[in-house]
Amino acid sequence: MDQTQKASPRIAFLGTGAQGASIGADFAAAGHDVTFIEQWPEHVEAIREHGITVNLPTRSFNVRVPVLHLCQVAEVKVPFDIVFIVVKAYDTKWACQLIEPYLAADGLVVGLQNGMTHEDIAGIVGRERTIGAVIEIASNMWVPGTTNRENDHDTSWFAMGALDPNTQDRVEAVADLLRCTGTVEVTDDIRSAKWMKLVVNAAELIPSAIIDMPLADAARYPGMLDVMREAGYEAMRAALADGSKIVPIIGMPPITTNDPERYVDQIFEMVLTTFSSQDTLTTSLQDWRKGRRAEIKEVNGWVVDILAAHGQAAPMNERVVQVALEIETGKIPLERENASLLVETLRTVRPQ
Numbered sequence: 001m002d003q004t005q006k007a008s009p010r011i012a013f014l015g016t017g018a019q020g021a022s023i024g025a026d027f028a029a030a031g032h033d034v035t036f037i038e039q040w041p042e043h044v045e046a047i048r049e050h051g052i053t054v055n056l057p058t059r060s061f062n063v064r065v066p067v068l069h070l071c072q073v074a075e076v077k078v079p080f081d082i083v084f085i086v087v088k089a090y091d092t093k094w095a096c097q098l099i100e101p102y103l104a105a106d107g108l109v110v111g112l113q114n115g116m117t118h119e120d121i122a123g124i125v126g127r128e129r130t131i132g133a134v135i136e137i138a139s140n141m142w143v144p145g146t147t148n149r150e151n152d153h154d155t156s157w158f159a160m161g162a163l164d165p166n167t168q169d170r171v172e173a174v175a176d177l178l179r180c181t182g183t184v185e186v187t188d189d190i191r192s193a194k195w196m197k198l199v200v201n202a203a204e205l206i207p208s209a210i211i212d213m214p215l216a217d218a219a220r221y222p223g224m225l226d227v228m229r230e231a232g233y234e235a236m237r238a239a240l241a242d243g244s245k246i247v248p249i250i251g252m253p254p255i256t257t258n259d260p261e262r263y264v265d266q267i268f269e270m271v272l273t274t275f276s277s278q279d280t281l282t283t284s285l286q287d288w289r290k291g292r293r294a295e296i297k298e299v300n301g302w303v304v305d306i307l308a309a310h311g312q313a314a315p316m317n318e319r320v321v322q323v324a325l326e327i328e329t330g331k332i333p334l335e336r337e338n339a340s341l342l343v344e345t346l347r348t349v350r351p352q
Helices: 018-029 041-050 070-075 089-102 118-125 165-178 190-210 215-220 224-241 260-274 283-289 300-309 315-328 336-349
Strands: 010-014 033-038 052-055 060-063 067-069 080-085 103-111 130-136 146-149 157-162 183-186
Touching: 010 018, 010 089, 018 033, 018 052, 018 060, 018 080, 018 146, 033 041, 033 070, 041 067, 067 070, 070 089, 080 089, 089 103, 089 118, 103 118, 103 165, 118 130, 118 190, 130 165, 130 190, 157 165, 157 190, 165 183, 190 215, 190 224, 190 260, 190 283, 190 300, 190 315, 190 336, 215 224, 215 260, 224 260, 224 300, 224 315, 224 336, 283 315, 300 315, 315 336
Parallel strands: 010 033, 010 080, 033 067, 052 146, 080 103, 103 130, 157 183
Antiparallel strands: 052 060, 130 157
């Protein structure tokens, strides 16, 4: 019997910010053997003193859960059977290097992250121990010990799939654990599923953050919906150039269109109407408001790099990356007037 079939596998959540804390809290509430591993000292201490509090749209709950500072991982004596990585995409490699010595020989690492992080995970722990995942929920965290999750279980969606075909038969057991927090689909083409999520992330995360607005307001701001769609269209071209297939995610029905751009419009609309609220701030804007860097190169920059490798340009994503990096370095302010910088590029890409 492998580790994922144990009655009570040892589970760790490495990264317990807004997303990781809310999902991990569901695991603890369901009675699973779960440990939080976190890099924010005040958050660790708040959880130890008061437990983790999760605020959902119509309910709240608090649960006690063991939590470790990063510096205490060296004290772990019994290896983990399953580790969920819920750190920023740019932190994936060091996080996996940190946890790999404490992963069971046949343990599994699941990347609940934006971006194409599955290959980074596999490069550290091995493809046979890596499960790629897609996550679609919206959360925010502003004070230690409390996470605000905008999606209850009925509108929380995940996909999971192994990188190594020999590991695929173990994915269902892990998916069944994750179902304590939302809908989970198992796929044998997780790479394509992750690309489809990156397509919508390229459209929404950084473009809306650049104008310092909630996602819904950004999509209504003059010219920005077309800007966001164009970033998504380029991302779809990158996905197809990279060998990905167009596959349904986030509960969408089977693909009925052969028009990649039409599919981008459909998936973007579903995110706006089903998986976000009127005041949802993308994770990128939350990062900037906290003084942290966002996943720029890991999402929009990825599109630019993949298309460049295939001899194609991605002018909208390239402009998004440029403006975003200028915001992070303080060269330009974070303000809604930045929309003009993106709309100008759109006019050169798709002149009327």
